[in-house]
Amino acid sequence: MNNKKKQKYEARAKVIKALAHPSRLLIVDELSKGERCVCELRDMIGADISTVSKHLSVLKQAGIVEDDKRGLQVWYTLRVPCILNFFGCIEEVLKAMAKQARQAL
Amino acid sequence: MNNKKKQKYEARAKVIKALAHPSRLLIVDELSKGERCVCELRDMIGADISTVSKHLSVLKQAGIVEDDKRGLQVWYTLRVPCILNFFGCIEEVLKAMAKQARQAL
């Protein structure tokens, strides 16, 4: 693999890696409905607020979400809504998996 | 987060995690052009064949690829081509990132 190609796949993997966590997927799903503050997301996820904050930081660094501090709260929004299209395809993969599991019996 | 929702996001994260590696993205890209044997992919990736085999195993376990042993070789195919649609969106994210970087100057 030449260097240019390698860098292409590394950049893509970085974005996908940012999505590759249950809590972060929930965040993306939730932000698709509108902006949310950290404390709202913490309540939904049920983890320490520092943990949620770090998840948000991962998504932000990947270019997936944007933050906006207003008063004491920080509001997050989904920057690239096309990510929502992933979910339909992932459900297809999960269906294929289920089929695979049935055939293995 | 209730248990059912949690499981939904965990299942999805498992699939996305399987994609979250440069070599595995190259594999998906390559398999979109047709089936490939492990040694072909090893040549493209340039890693030890055991490493490539393990990457393929991750993709297979996630339901993304299928394998077919014929003679000495094992041929892999892409099971769920809709994954290819991700790449366009990821490029959008990367563009948003670049914009973010420019604005930070």
Add this chain to the structure above:
DNA sequence: AATCTATTTGGTTATTTTGCCAAGTAAATA
């Protein structure tokens, strides 16, 4: 039957990721 070839599996080590707690920051309120 012995050997060769393509691939997988086991084991080890290095690196990365995750989650919590504690401490720090910044805006709002008393």
Add this chain to the structure above:
DNA sequence: TATTTACTTGGCAAAATAACCAAATAGATT
């Protein structure tokens, strides 16, 4: 000005991931 609130950052321990080498497997060839 001191305190409170919402969030971020640093630090650490546990868990997960990744890469390689060596050994095992399974089919093809001699």
